[in-house]
Amino acid sequence: EKHGVPYRQTLQMRRDYIGKSCKLHFEVAPIKIVRGSKQYLYDDTGQEFLDCVNNTSHVGHCHPHVVSAGQEQMAKLTSSFGFLNDQTALYAKRLISTLPETLCVCFFVSSGSEGNDLALRLAASYTKRHDVICLDGAYHGNLGTLVEISPVRHRKNHQIKDWVHIAPTPNTYRGKLDSSAPNPGPLYANEVRKIIQKAKQNGREIGAFISEPVITASGIVVPPENYFAHVYNYVHESGGVCISDEVQCGLGRCGEHFWGFQMHNVVPDIVTIGKPIANGYPLAAVITTKEIADSLTDFSSTFGGNPVACAIGRAVLDVIENEKLTSSAKNVGKCLKDGFKAIQHKHPMIGDVRGVGMLVGVELVMDKTSKKPAKESAEILAYKLKEKKIIIGIEGADKNVLVLLPPLCFTTDNARFVVQNFSEALANIESEAASVGLTDRNEIPVVSGVDVPLDVITDQPTISVHSYSDEEEDDEDEDKAIKRARYEEVD
Ligand code: PMP
Numbered sequence: 001e002k003h004g005v006p007y008r009q010t011l012q013m014r015r016d017y018i019g020k021s022c023k024l025h026f027e028v029a030p031i032k033i034v035r036g037s038k039q040y041l042y043d044d045t046g047q048e049f050l051d052c053v054n055n056t057s058h059v060g061h062c063h064p065h066v067v068s069a070g071q072e073q074m075a076k077l078t079s080s081f082g083f084l085n086d087q088t089a090l091y092a093k094r095l096i097s098t099l100p101e102t103l104c105v106c107f108f109v110s111s112g113s114e115g116n117d118l119a120l121r122l123a124a125s126y127t128k129r130h131d132v133i134c135l136d137g138a139y140h141g142n143l144g145t146l147v148e149i150s151p152v153r154h155r156k157n158h159q160i161k162d163w164v165h166i167a168p169t170p171n172t173y174r175g176k177l178d179s180s181a182p183n184p185g186p187l188y189a190n191e192v193r194k195i196i197q198k199a200k201q202n203g204r205e206i207g208a209f210i211s212e213p214v215i216t217a218s219g220i221v222v223p224p225e226n227y228f229a230h231v232y233n234y235v236h237e238s239g240g241v242c243i244s245d246e247v248q249c250g251l252g253r254c255g256e257h258f259w260g261f262q263m264h265n266v267v268p269d270i271v272t273i274g275k276p277i278a279n280g281y282p283l284a285a286v287i288t289t290k291e292i293a294d295s296l297t298d299f300s301s302t303f304g305g306n307p308v309a310c311a312i313g314r315a316v317l318d319v320i321e322n323e324k325l326t327s328s329a330k331n332v333g334k335c336l337k338d339g340f341k342a343i344q345h346k347h348p349m350i351g352d353v354r355g356v357g358m359l360v361g362v363e364l365v366m367d368k369t370s371k372k373p374a375k376e377s378a379e380i381l382a383y384k385l386k387e388k389k390i391i392i393g394i395e396g397a398d399k400n401v402l403v404l405l406p407p408l409c410f411t412t413d414n415a416r417f418v419v420q421n422f423s424e425a426l427a428n429i430e431s432e433a434a435s436v437g438l439t440d441r442n443e444i445p446v447v448s449g450v451d452v453p454l455d456v457i458t459d460q461p462t463i464s465v466h467s468y469s470d471e472e473e474d475d476e477d478e479d480k481a482i483k484r485a486r487y488e489e490v491d
Contacts, residue, residue, distance in 0.1 A: 007032050031043050039061070050414055052391055053404070055358075055406070056275045057280050058325075058408055059279055059408060063315075065318060073311035077307050081303075087310040090310070092310075098258050098317075103268075106285055109286070109303075118286045119270045123243065123292075126241060127208070128207075129240070131164075131204050132208045135215060139152050150217075177191075185224040188223070196238045207240055211231075211245065214355070232268075242268045246259055247273060247275050250271075253329055256356075269289060277313050283309035349429070378399060390418055
């Protein structure tokens, strides 16, 4: 086999040995990826896919400058825990130079979740309070504490912890408050003020407010003007601190600025960054003020800030600077968003187009009046785009927002290609829905053009297509089914 293990075996081993709750981008006929370069991914058959979702590979998959920095350092020293090392010191200095003056002390860890957990610890050690306000559309990570402040992933009957206070996501398209209000920013901020007051009445003090600058898990919700300015004031007045989770939005992705919070004209007390900082290598950082940093008496992380991670981190900053990726995020991101805005009027299902820089979300609805989320259509559209070799993500509480957060080397040609294919595929879905007079895609039994025997590929089919009885299948049929699932010829 040219690329190692045959596809079928990889799939089988995944089923056998990896936890079911670990989701794949495509549960049906998942793509087996073997190589990445720039904004492209290559599967085991050599097919090239345009990657619109991998914000972790921030400066492009396997950027040669980043790869050689990592390789060189790996051959010298990989672990420096408990010792002085130039890579760690130089990287900390460089990262801090991108931030406002007050944010001047770094902690290094190995994932965004670890970063946010440490941010909560720092907030608690500094304020001596443990209560946290988060947004109802938030996701902040996979550790115990963070699951509690990630309501978007809570199951129906999740018991909210008494230290968690949940504020409405400032969504002006389908938010809790009247979306036509003239000044929604302060209006939504007032909800946070009310939470602080109510907590006080109940004898609780808020230690921290945590939010992303753009709420990605809610489907790229950009908070309205002055929302954060007001919220940060309320939190600071009451003695709490503000955490900006920049795991998805930081490092130039928002286009105009290097950090997401900068577009809101606020300065957080603690910043966390992960995903993009080492272009896919595990590294994350928490940057805070001297006072907050000094309030924590003990912290250690074996892998946090190891010299390989830090060498790679520095190389990533080099590339962002050398290739002017922040301004590219602004220009190409604008082209992408404008492209979707331009097709919005001819698509009854495009309810909203939003975003900033290279963070773009397109919300699909059953119709623009009811705004009923079109979850099934969003999923079908993602599969149709997969056929066109475009990988796009789905987010939002209702899983009806198509999201694009590509590597920052994404081009305007890529943007036009995506918008054109998106428009064609969606038109197809819309006309099919109109022709059968359906109001809900759930009722459509077959995914048009995607002849996929789902049950063979996944135990949990998400789209209902003609069903095979999985377990009883003989080998030959399974072969055919898998081939068909991968869109290859079956005689
Ligand atoms: N914060 C945000 C906003 C995230 O999107 C994520 C990951 N998707 C995390 C934190 C957690 O990062 P990690 O998966 O690296 O632990």
